[in-house]
Amino acid sequence: MHVFVAGATGVLGRRLVPQLVRRGHRVTATTTSEAKLPMLDQMGAEGVLMDGLDAASVGEAVAAAQPDAIAHQMTSISPKPDMKHPDRWFATTNRLRSEGTDHLIAAAQATGVSHIVAQSYASWNGERTGGWVKTEEDPLDPGEGRMRPGANAIRHLEDAIAEVDGAALRYGWLYGPGAIDDTVAVVRKRQFPIVGGGAGHTSWVHLDDAANATVLALEQKAQGVFNIVDDEPAPVSEWLPHLAACAGAKPPMRVPVWLARVLAGDFAVTLMTEGRGFTNAKAKRELGWELSYPSWREGFKEELQ
Template identity: 80%
Template sequence: MGRRLVPQLVARGHQVTATTTGPGKLHLLQQLGAEAVVMDGLDAASVGESVAAARPDAIVHQMTAIAGKPDMKHMDRWFAQTIRLRTEGTDHLLAAAEATGVSHVVAQSYAGWNGIRRGGWVKTEEDPLDPGPTNARKGWEAIRYVEDAVVKADGAVLRYGWLYGPGATADLIEPVRKRQFPLVGGGTGYTSWVHLDDAASATVLALEQRARGVFNIVDDEPAPVSEWLPYLAARAGAKRPMRVPTWLARPLAGDAAVTMMTEGRGFSNAKAKRELGWELRYPSWRLGFEEELA
C-alpha cells in the first residue's frame, strides 16, 4: 500500500516521512520521494521518537505484517503480528500524535467480506462488522479496536476492500493457477475489492480533507465468489476452479475460508464517493483483474 500511496502524496506536493521496519527498504522509500526512517511500531519509544522528529501535520497508519504464505485455516496465527500492530501499534501512534500536537490521523481498516452476516449482502458504514469466524476472532477484534480508537481521536478510518494490484495480486494468482483455491459450496458469499491505486487516492482525499469517521473504500461491484473467482481464473489463464462441498472444506481450510465463500457480506462505497468526492480508476474488479493480468 505504501508503495502506491507515497508517490501520489509526493505528486500532490506533500512532504512525506515513510517508515519501514528495517534498513533494507530505506532506499526504496527514498526513490519514491519520501524521507525514510526505521521505526518499530510495537515500541512506544521508537514511534514517539519518529513522530517527534518528523513533526507531521497528519499521520497515516498503514502498519501491517501480512507476509508469507496465506493461511486461512489459522488466520489469527497468520495475522498475529498485524493484530498487535492494530492494537498496541495504534495506541503508540495515537499517543505520539497527542504528544506532538498532531491533530489528524487516518488509519487502515478492512471491508472485504466481513460485514455482519444477517440481512442483505451489501453493507454500509452504519452496519456493524461481523464478530468473525471462530479462527479469526482476534483479528476481527483488532479491526474493531483500531476503528474505535481512531474515531474516538476524531480521525478517519478507511475500510479497504480486498486489495489487489502491483505487488498484491501474485499471492492470490498462484493458488488459483495451481487449482488450490476451490469454490466452496455455492460460492454465495459476497466480496468487495479495491485496486491499490484507488485505495491510495481515497487515502489522499481523506488526508487533504481532514475527513472524520468511517469510510468503506471499495469498488462499485460487490460480487459473490461464484462470479469473481471463475473470472479471475479465466483472466489468469487457469482452469476453472474446482468445487468443494462445505462439509469437506471446513476441516481442510478452516471456518474463515468457508465463511468468506458462503456467507461473506460486501460493502457500499456511496459515502466515500459522496463525502470525499472519490472517483475510481477501476470501478469494477472485472476491469482491474483484466488489466492486471493482461
C-alpha cells in the same frame, strides 16, 4: 502538508507515498528494514526506521518528524496464506492494529499532530445477517473462533481512531502490483476452490484507488468510517472464475462445505458462503472519490495481462 506514513513499504504504502509527493506534500515514511530506505528515497520521501510495536520507537520517530498528519498503514501479513489459522496468519497485523494504533495515537497527541487516517478492512466481513451489501452504519462481523482476534483488532482500531476524530478507511480486498501474487499462484494451481454455492460476497479495490482515497481523506481531514471498495461487490462464484480466466488458469474446482471446513477451516467457509460485501456511496459522496477501476472485472484483466 507534512504527512507521516507509518508502514510505507507495504503494497499500499508504495502506491500512497508517490501520490502524496505528486500532490505537493512533504512525506516522512517509515520502514522496519534499513535495506528499504533507498526505496523510500526514490519515491521522494524521507525514510526513517521505526518499529510500530515499540512505543518508544514510534514516539521518537513522530516527534522527530513533527508532521501535520499521520497515515497509519502498518500491517505484516505473511505471504503464505493460512486460511485454516487466520489468528496465526494475521497475528502481527492484529497487534499493529491494536498496540500499533495506540502507539501512533499517543505519539500524535504528544507531538500535537492534528489528524490521523488509519487502514481498516471491509471486504467480506460485514455482519452475516440481512442483505449481502453493507454500509458504514451496519456492524462488522464479530468473528468466531480463530476469526475473533482479527475482528477485535479492527474494532479496536476503529474505536481508537474515532476517539481522536480521525478517519478509518475500510479498504476492500486489495489488488494491484504485488498485492495478490500469492493468491493468483494458488488459483493457477487450482487450489482455491469454490465452496458450496460460492454465494459469499466480496468487495475489492485497486491499490491506486485505495491510495487516492487515502490522500483525499488526509487533505480533507475526514472524520469517521469510510468503505473504500469498488462499485461491484460480488459473490465468489462470479469473481473467482473470472480471476482464474484472467490468470490463464482452468476454472476453479468446487468442494462441498463439509469438506472445505475440514481442509481449510471456518474462515474459508465463512468467506466463501456467508461473506457480506460493502457499498462505497459514502466515500464517493463525502470525499469526492472517483475510481480508476470501478470493477474488479476490468481491474483483474489489466493486472494479469
